[in-house]
Amino acid sequence: MNQHTDVVVVGGGQAGLAAGYHLRRQNLDHVILDADPAPGGAWQHMWDSLHLFSPVEHSSLPGRLMPAQPGETYPGAGHVVDYLADYEKRYDLPVQHGTRVRAVRHDGERLLVEADTGTWRARGVISATGTWTRPFIPAVPGRSAFTGRQLHTVDYRCPTDFAGQRVLVVGGGNSGAQIAADLALDGHVEVTWVTQRPPRFLRDDIDGRALFDVATARRRALDAGRRDTGAAASLGDIAAVPPVRAARDAGLLHAKPMFSRLTADGAWWADDSHTTVDAVIWCTGFRPALSHLAPLNLRGPRGHMPTDGTRACGEPRLHLLGYGDWTGPASATLIGVGRPARDAAGEIAHLLRS
Incomplete structure (x- = not known):
């Protein structure tokens, strides 16, 4: 069964929801396809004691401040899940949970998003699948x-x-x-x-607020052609x-x-x-979950997919969101994903209307 829409967002975690918020503000018809059966993205799979390393005022998606968690300066993972579920409902975002995307192709005119519930024909795609489903373990002897x-x-x-x-x-x-x-x-x-x-x-007085500020300053410096001010990792x-x-x-x-x-x-x-x-x-990190984009053949010689901001260089109708600094400064964080989501939605809107 083929369905039609302006934009398909692949992934319904924090990046996918931020994308949906800005696509709605652009009055673009869209759908968010999420493999998880319930709201919350990767946060619903975290360990029990996990807490954010930023307070709520620096851990919010666009348009909706995360409420405080009683007795906690840094919210726990369960509190984040509740916040994302409320965000999805508050903005009536068109999320289809339990829908896994297998592949994204193109037929020249449209991008074809093949999911286990059918195929969507879209004029634009935002990939926001994150990294949680691609854990990395090094090849250690023995x-x-x-x-x-x-x-x-x-x-x-x-x-x-x-x-x-x-x-x-x-x-x-x-x-x-x-x-x-x-x-x-x-x-x-x-x-x-x-x-x-x-x-x-990091020093005890430094948390996610400072890291976001450093990442943002670095991106602005690079965009302006100034010297690299150093990534947030330079602090620790x-x-x-x-x-x-x-x-x-x-x-x-x-x-x-x-x-x-x-x-x-x-x-x-x-x-x-x-x-x-x-x-x-x-605890050795993750890789971007991009296997669904393999049919587009966009990877470079070292396996990296070149992007200009969030836009894939080889396919202007495709944007990648929330995978780290290479798709927007601090875009893998709650507070950091808002701006690149806005930029991606704006670029897609401009492309479709032109």
């Missing part, structure tokens, strides 16, 4: 030989799943630090935290949210250097020391 449990960030929920166990947490970013802190503070798990380089904590890699700060101050959050290989029962380091572990949690 990984296939390890007989214990291996998980990625996407699989972690709470410390009680590891009570009485020895757990190796790999990764020096926010996820690695927060999960290591969560396990260490529980007191019933023996945690070894491993990072590729010594962890770099780990935001000292309350649980991380508590574990660090209690002396529970010490990182070891990366091990040289895994064995059947644990890990070996370059100094020939060995640690026996029951589980490894890989």
